[in-house]
Amino acid sequence: MMKRFNQWFPALLGGLLALTLITPESLAQGGRGPGRAIVLGPDDKQVYPDPPAGINAKREGVAHGQLEMISYESKSVGTTRKMNVYTPPGYSKDKKYPVLYLLHGIGGDETEWQRFASPNLLLDNLLADGKAVPMIVVMPNGRAQKDDRAQGGMGSAPAFAKFEDDLLKDVIPAIESRYSVQADREHRALAGLSMGGGQSLNFGLAHLDTFAWVGGFSSAPNTKRPAELVPDPAAAKAKLKLLWLSCGNKDGLIGISQGVHAYLKEKDVPHVWNVDSNAHDPTHWRNNLYHFVQQIFRDPERNGK
Numbered sequence: 001m002m003k004r005f006n007q008w009f010p011a012l013l014g015g016l017l018a019l020t021l022i023t024p025e026s027l028a029q030g031g032r033g034p035g036r037a038i039v040l041g042p043d044d045k046q047v048y049p050d051p052p053a054g055i056n057a058k059r060e061g062v063a064h065g066q067l068e069m070i071s072y073e074s075k076s077v078g079t080t081r082k083m084n085v086y087t088p089p090g091y092s093k094d095k096k097y098p099v100l101y102l103l104h105g106i107g108g109d110e111t112e113w114q115r116f117a118s119p120n121l122l123l124d125n126l127l128a129d130g131k132a133v134p135m136i137v138v139m140p141n142g143r144a145q146k147d148d149r150a151q152g153g154m155g156s157a158p159a160f161a162k163f164e165d166d167l168l169k170d171v172i173p174a175i176e177s178r179y180s181v182q183a184d185r186e187h188r189a190l191a192g193l194s195m196g197g198g199q200s201l202n203f204g205l206a207h208l209d210t211f212a213w214v215g216g217f218s219s220a221p222n223t224k225r226p227a228e229l230v231p232d233p234a235a236a237k238a239k240l241k242l243l244w245l246s247c248g249n250k251d252g253l254i255g256i257s258q259g260v261h262a263y264l265k266e267k268d269v270p271h272v273w274n275v276d277s278n279a280h281d282p283t284h285w286r287n288n289l290y291h292f293v294q295q296i297f298r299d300p301e302r303n304g305k
């Protein structure tokens with residue numbers, strides 16, 4: 001029962017948000033707000049197929065990585081905070097690993113991705129099939145305030161913006177001091193769902209010297225406006241290895257991602273734009289994570305998509 005609640009609550013929340021947020025202000029946003037009716041254009045197509053069933057089912061006979069909940073001192077928030085960290089099978093201090101920072105939505109915390117997608121099992125399975133590079137996955141708490149429990153709804157939006165400092169000044173240094181990592185932009189990825197998708201686009205695209213692989217799945221209205229998000233298209237084009245945008249075609253927030261896609265296309269910034277048939281739900285997030293993690297840290301010559 002609890003599991004089902006956890007599965008459906010975010011979709012319910014997204015639906016309620018979509019229904020209740022039709023305000024004059026959101027309508028005046030020129031179609032960015034969640035109140036806008038979904039209008040699909042010719043580019044809004046699924047370019048990565050729905051994955052097979054069981055992508056995150058625990059498989060016997062494959063090597064398993066480890067998941068650990070660690071604490072770190074956050075100078076920017078002024079508290080001890082938590083993050084969930086996956087290390088791949090055979091993790092060894094004698095090797096160095098790339099790191100994916102994976103951010104949750106407005107109703108979640110450092111445990112949310114685990115409930116929605118069990119990224120540890122998803123990665124174990126892809127690694128067993130040779131479809132991903134061994135990597136560390138860090139799932140922090142993106143609500144950068146002293147009380148960072150998964151509550152507060154829209155009121156916590158400012159804390160999601162403040163997380164930029166915590167991520168850059170506290171989370172990444174804590175990970176790089178405790179784990180054996182490749183500490184450069186080409187070995188750091190940033191992706192997230194909904195509020196975490198907006199954070200990933202906002203922070204990732206503002207810090208191209210820190211992240212080369214960026215993904216936003218069903219990015220929320222916290223996403224900056226496109227021209228602010230990518231003020232220097234030439235720099236984004238030159239530096240990004242992968243920019244992944246995705247949304248379900250039944251998600252009332254799709255206007256946000258459509259706007260980013262249209263701008264990137266106009267400015268000739270290579271990116272993936274994957275529109276599948278999901279809503280604002282864990283299936284979309286799990287499926288897009290599955291495809292995203294297979295692409296990252298692979299081709300050093302890769303350019304954007």
Ligand code: FER
Pocket residue numbers: 010014017021034104105106107154157193194195196220221222
């Ligand atoms: C909004 C609608 C949805 C919004 C945030 C969300 C900040 C976030 C949804 C989620 O994280 O699931 O208007 O404004």
